[in-house]
Amino acid sequence: MCSKEHTIQLINVADNDKFTHSLILVKGVIVNRCDQSILKVKINNSDYPASSTVKFINEKRGQFKLLLKLKSGENNLTLIYCNHELELCLFYEETNHNYTVTPLYIICKGHNGHYQSDTEDNGIENACEKITLGVELVQCLYAEKLSEKGFGRKTFTIGCKCYPFYSSLPLTDSKNMTDQELWTYFANEILGSELFLPEKQKFVGFISSTYYEGISGKDFSYETIKRRTTGHAALGGGGFALFGTGCLYTWPRKLIDIIPAFLNTKLVNRELFMDDSNYRYTYGGCFATTIGSVCHEMGHIFDLGHTKDGLMGSGIDLINRVFTLPTMTDILPDRIVSRTGLKRELMNSKLTTIKRPGEFLRKYHQQKESDVTYFSDNCALTLHLNKWFNSNSTTCDNNCDTKLSFNFVTRFITSTHSFIKLVELRDKGNGMLKMFWSFQDTNTVCFKIVEDIPLDGLTLFVIDSFGNILKQDL
Known part of the structure; x- marks a missing residue:
């Protein structure tokens, strides 16, 4: 003993x-x-x-x-x-929340529903189980990150397990479409179907037919990998987020396999299978980055804009740290936020640790002491107020007289029957946050954007105490 x-x-x-x-x-x-x-x-x-x-x-x-x-x-x-x-x-406690998120496995016309994988266990049922578990993991992460910000364990409600959605889009056509074109087609098809409950349902779709054509040379940059992949997307907005399944082969199917999947150091055969790991080249890196991408794009369907850092910025690759206790840190290439999503900086032939030792050490110690995954303050407040994160939805629904408005001449934002809680100015092109004003602990019904702030090229975002949103290009 x-x-x-x-x-x-x-x-x-x-x-x-x-x-x-x-x-x-x-x-x-x-x-x-x-x-x-x-x-x-x-x-x-x-x-x-x-x-x-x-x-x-x-x-x-x-x-x-x-x-x-x-x-x-x-x-x-x-x-x-x-x-x-x-x-x-x-x-x-299961909720009867009216505002739900539904995961879908999108199968194009003419496709058998088997995603690209290094095993034969890659059918529709397998994919749906992986996607359901992945979205539940994102649901857990949102809850933990809001709790860390002091808002309690708020998160979105998953309406049901993932199930197949059979699209009318021919497989041959999908191979020639850009990610934006795929998002537009599937969004119109799904949001126009009988599945959709207007204004109370959002969807997360995964394309079964994502296909990596392989690379025979030595150029395994992410840009080259993406060019060699058809049916791939990572976009979110409005009521729909869309993703490819090029790395679904690295995702776990069962709860017991989540931690081993994050810690899996098996190297990806990049000549045959898609590597979306932000240059870690491992199965665990692919799982972490692609789950991080789901976290990020789902943030957009909950009306979050881009931030420099955090989950809505460059901080999507180390999701594994939220759920594991790794013994070493990952210093990865920085990302650039663009209108079409997150891009990686090209790997430099010279080590950046030699060129910028101070920045390297700062990142090393920061990662050593935390999981480096978070929502910025403005994003956390938006989620806290968002109707999809408040199960007492009756308080959200019973405010028909509530109205948010902006006067271009006076520059005043006004609210009737509710309080303004957050005002953001975002870049119209890429959605990047420029500045924000928070009224979390005050009851404000009127706010003026001062004259010396130029508004051209910006988007105004306002959310009130009921979760109502005003979004307006200026």
Whole structure:
């Protein structure tokens, strides 16, 4: 019997916490840990499957992270480490939220629905299970990141599991379409179908027929890879976000496989399969970057603009850090925000660490101490107020008299029957945030944009206390 006195300290959850999403993240620390003991988990007196196969402990700091799936209602958890046990009760409360997000697996006319993969297990059912799990992971991430900003564990509601949507777009036509053209076609088709509940439903679509033609030379830059890929997209806006499935082969199908998928260092055969890892070249890198892309583009369907950093900027590649405890950092190429999405800076033949050691060290220490994944303050406030993130939707629906308006002459933004909570000015071309004013703790019904701020080429974004939005090109 161990003579040490152990303690399990939880960081992000507490006894009797309530969740509106079933896939949850639990973070904690083992104090005074042993050399040989492992962390075990029981839910409702049953061994939790992941605990026997996934190593959660960070050797140096005793930190751990768990991904758990809660059933509806009460869940009794027991964390066991050596001779110490910690019991807690967590509740999963399903919501009847009217505002939902529906994941779809889009199959073009003439395609069999099998996505490009390095295994034969790549059919429709497999794809839908992977996409459902991926969107649940994004749902969990949104909740955790809003909680870190002090808004509680708010997140969007998934209306149902992913299912196939059979498009009328011929496969041959889709191969010659740009990502913007694909988004426009599928958005019109889906939002015009009987699936769509006007103004209360958004969709996340994944194209089954994304195809990487391969590269025989040595130019494996992302720009070349993208040119060699058809049926690929990563765009979001309005009620629809669209993605390719070129890297779906790196995604896990089951909860137990999420952490191993993030930590998978297997190298991608870039001659045969798409590599979207921001130059990490690994399966884990592809999974992290593409899940990060889903987080980013879904942000656009929730009316978020671009920011320099964070999830709506350059910070989409290290999603793995939210759910794992890696022992080394990733210093990746910076991204450029453009009108058509996020682009990578071309890899320089000379190490940037030699050219900019100060910046390298800053990034290294920043990543070493945190998961470097976050929403900027203005984005977090927008999500906090957004109707898709507030299950008490009756308060959102019962404000028919509420109106937001902007007067070009006086430069005044006014609101009736609600309070202005956030004002943003964004670049009209790429949606990049230029400046913002937050009224989180004040009740403001009128705000003037001062005369010395030029408005040409900008877009005005305003959100009020009911989640109503004014978006207007200036």
